[in-house]
Amino acid sequence: MFSSYDGLCSIGELAEHAGVTVKTVRFYSERGLLPEASRSAGGHRRYAPGALDRLRLIRSLRTLDLPVREVRRILDEEDEEADEAGAAAGAVGPGSVLEDAVAGQLRELGSQLKALRWREAGLRLVQECPxxxxxxxxxxxxxxxxxxxxxxxxxxxxxxxxxxxxxxxxxxxxxxxxxxxxxxxxxxxxxxxxxxxxxxxxxxxxxxxxxxxxxxxxxxxxxxxxxxxxxxxxxxxxxxxxxxxxxxxxxxxxxxxxxxxxxxxxxxxxxxxxxxxxxxxxxxxxxxxxxxxxxxxxxxxxxxxxxxxxxxxxxxxxxxxxxxxxxx
Known part of the structure; x- marks a missing residue:
């Protein structure tokens, strides 16, 4: 996928392929979510091809508004399952951590929606009264x-x-x-x-x-x-x-x-x-x-x-x- 002689890519190339900013890739790398494969002679990060799928997974999870700590737990479980089953790195499976995180997020969202509905009805109550x-x-x-x-x-x-x-x-x-x-x-x-x-x-x-x-x-x-x-x-x-x-x-x-x-x-x-x-x-x-x-x-x-x-x-x-x- 990457055209470099060693099959790795720079942080800029990874960001371009994923459609995100270099700052975003650096943020996830510094928090241990996106491991780098090596460093160049100049100290720049180099990433393996599997990093692109992993980065896309991270972005998908974050789009669902899952906090970084939950994303880390999901990725750790995925890594363990991939090691045990010999699955391809980055493949999304029905992990229990992911299911729990999504269920928790749905509960939180439901509570937020209920709060918004009550606030809306309360505002209408005030607006419509004499x-x-x-x-x-x-x-x-x-x-x-x-x-x-x-x-x-x-x-x-x-x-x-x-x-x-x-x-x-x-x-x-x-x-x-x-x-x-x-x-x-x-x-x-x-x-x-x-x-x-x-x-x-x-x-x-x-x-x-x-x-x-x-x-x-x-x-x-x-x-x-x-x-x-x-x-x-x-x-x-x-x-x-x-x-x-x-x-x-x-x-x-x-x-x-x-x-x-x-x-x-x-x-x-x-x-x-x-x-x-x-x-x-x-x-x-x-x-x-x-x-x-x-x-x-x-x-x-x-x-x-x-x-x-x-x-x-x-x-x-x-x-x-x-x-x-x-x-x-």
Whole structure:
């Protein structure tokens, strides 16, 4: 390929063949990515023919925005595989280092794209709101990172749940209680999440929120059993809510009442249901959280997505209607 008597080329010739600058070739050489074959009598770098393919590979990897340290690891793995298999130097194989590097870069790029989409939706939110509301919108949106973190919401619930509740039960509850921000949000969803973050980080949040009587009665481990059983009831109720059905008695309500009966070490009787309905009506509520959580995961114009809070309200309404009918 090279016309010199020894089959080697100078740094300038290599740069010309690869379509890059001499400065680029020198940069990769000095960082050990592009080994030189020898030096001329005048101390100038000389490169073997395989350097051209290697340089082109380096440029391809750098075009994918892989950092130099990852390029070095990929090249080292390629060299090892070539030595072991007798493959031609510079051949690109399905090395695990390359696969890992590309996968990592895709994850990073996905996070960057998500952040850009959130910033775009946040800017549109400010642009489209009435002038008198812009200061408030800027304050809300400016308090949330892009892409947004749900750590503040998780901290809110960790403070609200019974102390010393088993970690597994806490994690299971957080999975359904903390809404995951959409990758490509609309301005209304950005506003809902910003308001949710403000609510969760307000001075009266977490442990300062009043807790339902079930926390005191069941204790930490009993509450874990309670919430696991309630999750099943909420799922059953959510299926009916997605169908647009009004609250009514049935499997979902029976599962709901049974969860409390087990927590209170009692039996599901008409009297228990009457007392439970009164207690749940008097329990503190966090309706604003659940309303915002539904807005975060529901695109504008779509049917509101059921949340544990809205499912709880649906079941309470079903229980109230049933006990009222029984007492009539």
């Amino acid at each position: 002038p008198g509301e812009r200061a408030d919108r800027l304050r809300l949106v400016g308090a949330v990172t892009a892409p947004p973190s749900t750590d503040s919401l998780a901290r809110f619930w960790r403070g609200w749940l019974p102390a010393r509740m088993p970690a597994g039960a806490t994690s299971a509850f957080l999975e359904v209680a903390v809404p995951q921000p959409p990758d490509d949000p609309q301005p209304a969803q950005v506003l809902a999440f910003a308001r949710l973050h403000a609510f969760a980080t307000s001075p009266c949040s977490g442990a300062e929120q009043p807790q339902p009587a079930a926390h005191r009665a069941a204790g930490a481990r009993g509450s874990a059993v309670l919430y696991a059983a309630l999750a099943e009831a909420y799922e059953l109720a959510g299926a009916r809510m997605r169908l647009g059905q009004e609250p009514y008695g049935g499997e979902a309500l029976d599962s709901f009442v049974d969860a409390y009966a087990r927590a209170y070490d009692s039996r599901d009787t008409p009297e228990f249901r009457r007392v439970l309905a009164g207690q749940l009506a008097a329990d503190p509520r966090i309706d604003w959280y659940w309303e915002l959580a539904s807005q975060v995961v529901t695109p504008p114009g779509g049917r509101p997505a059921p949340t544990p809070g809205s499912a709880h309200d649906w079941l309470c309404a079903a229980l109230e209607a049933q006990t009222a009918l029984a007492g009539a």
